[in-house]
Amino acid sequence: xxxxxxxxxxxxxxxxxxxxxxxxxxxxxxxxxxxxxxxxxxxxxxxxxxxxxxxxxxxxxxxxxxxxxxxxxxxxxxxxxxxxxxxxxxxxxxxxxxxxxxxxxxxxxxxxxxxxxxxxxxxxxxxxxxxxxxxxxxxxxxxxxxxxxxxxxxxxxxxxxxxxxxxxxxxxxxxxxxxxxxxxxxxxxxxxxxxxxxxxxxxxxxxxxxxxxxxxxxxxxxxxxxxxxxxxxxxxxxxxxxxxxxxxxxxxxxxxxxxxxxxxxxxxxxxxxxxxxxxxxxxxxxxxxxxxxxxxxxxxxxxxxx
Numbered sequence: 001x002x003x004x005x006x007x008x009x010x011x012x013x014x015x016x017x018x019x020x021x022x023x024x025x026x027x028x029x030x031x032x033x034x035x036x037x038x039x040x041x042x043x044x045x046x047x048x049x050x051x052x053x054x055x056x057x058x059x060x061x062x063x064x065x066x067x068x069x070x071x072x073x074x075x076x077x078x079x080x081x082x083x084x085x086x087x088x089x090x091x092x093x094x095x096x097x098x099x100x101x102x103x104x105x106x107x108x109x110x111x112x113x114x115x116x117x118x119x120x121x122x123x124x125x126x127x128x129x130x131x132x133x134x135x136x137x138x139x140x141x142x143x144x145x146x147x148x149x150x151x152x153x154x155x156x157x158x159x160x161x162x163x164x165x166x167x168x169x170x171x172x173x174x175x176x177x178x179x180x181x182x183x184x185x186x187x188x189x190x191x192x193x194x195x196x197x198x199x200x201x202x203x204x205x206x207x208x209x210x211x212x213x214x215x216x217x218x219x220x221x222x223x224x225x226x227x228x229x230x231x232x233x234x235x236x237x238x239x240x241x242x243x244x245x246x247x248x249x250x251x252x253x254x255x256x257x258x259x260x261x262x263x264x265x266x267x268x269x270x271x272x273x274x275x276x277x278x279x280x281x282x283x284x285x286x287x288x289x290x291x292x293x294x295x296x297x298x299x300x301x302x303x304x305x306x
Contacts, residue, residue, distance in 0.1 A: 008178065009228035013247035014064040014093075017233055020241030023203035024210040026191035028229045029060045029250070030222070035173075036184040037252040038097045041291045045106050047116040048082060048099050049184065053173030054118075054151040055087035056097045057188035061169070062129065062155070063089035064248050071132040076118065076154065078125020078146055081105035085122070088289075094253035096289045117149030127154040129162075152188070159192075166193040168211055172219035187222030189214070213237055254290035261285050261294045265301050273298060 011032035018025045035056050039049045055074050063072030069091050077084035087097035101121075109116050124146070131140040142162035148154050152169040159167035171188040191214055193207040213236045221232055233242045265273060265283065276283045283296040 008225050009231070010247070011225065012250040013229065014060045014250060015229040015233075015247035016064070016245045018243045018245075019206070019210055019237055020243055022206040022210065022240060023194040024191055024206055025194060026189060027061050027064055028233060029057050029064075029186075029188045030229060031057060031060070031186040031250060032178075032183070032225065034095055034250050034252045035186040038095065039184045041289075042099075044099060045101075045103065045110065047110050047121060048085075048101050048106060050115060050173045051082060051085050051118060051121055051151070052087070052097050052099045053184060053186040054171045054188075055085050056095055057171050057173070057186040058151050058155055058169065059087035059089040059097070060095060060250055061188050061190045063091070064093075066091050066131070068133060070134055070137075071130075073128075073130040073132065074151075075128045075130070076122055076125060076146055076151065077128075078122035080121050080123025080125070081109050082121040092253075093248050093250045094255075095250055096252065096254045098289045100288075118151050118154060119146055119149050122146050127151070127158060129155075129158060155190075165195075166207060167191070168214050170214070170217050170222065172222040174219070174223045176223065176225060178225060185223045185225065187219075189217060189222065209240070210237070213239075254287060254292070256287040256290060256292060256294075258294060258296075261287075262296060262301050265296060270303055273301065 011030055012034045014027055014029040016027050035053050038056055039052055044052065059072055059074040066072060071088060071090045073086065073088050075084060075086040082099055082101040085099045089095050109120060126143050127146050128141060128143050142158055144158045144161050146154055147157060150171060152171045155169045156167055159165050167190065169190050173186045175182045176185055191210055193203055221227060230244050233244055277298055278284060283298055285294045
């Protein structure tokens, strides 16, 4: 195990980069422990776990570009075996995610595919990105139809329609054994073409060139724990040169808490809360994100006497 550990590159980071002298910028994400914690918190079938891993990697890629304290929520929902997938990133680098699915329908679908993708799992539906700038600001939300077998294709379509920003996205999810058994990993890369202006001139040629390099990325490279972000970016863009900036750390973190759960329960009427009480006199609530179970004493959320 010590020999393996010496070869492992930094994990759970998202690193911004810029092609030297060109109009193309991007971000590279590589996730290990963080995405494993999110996925392994539930007993997801492999196709569903892959979809959730994609959502988490995408949320980190896009959310890490926010210039203010807030959250980015990536969500896709439809009429397929997976009702919805959501990944929630905040600008501290915290991530959480969840899928709701029909186990029998996913099993039926999986028999005919090597790995069912977004369109097959979600069916007819929508892909949504929501930017939450805090309680004092309006949320910004963009919506596009689900038309690709990966969330990467959904994101590219979203940026083309909602942001008018030429964008390419690649996502990868898989498992690897680094000495602790098989554990989930996720990786991804996003590149964008900076808009033309009088000083910059035409950016079309640089964008075409960068996309050609981008197309050579393999899923195995995005997931390989022995390849650092800097090494992978140098492999792709060494002919032009690439500048990699300070990476941001990522971690799995759920915002659920005893206080939040009690606040939600207080929003129910007294009779509704009474129906929730179990045989031992407690109300139990399970967080759908992290699966933590909260036991609430009904007396602590009782209505105040007039």
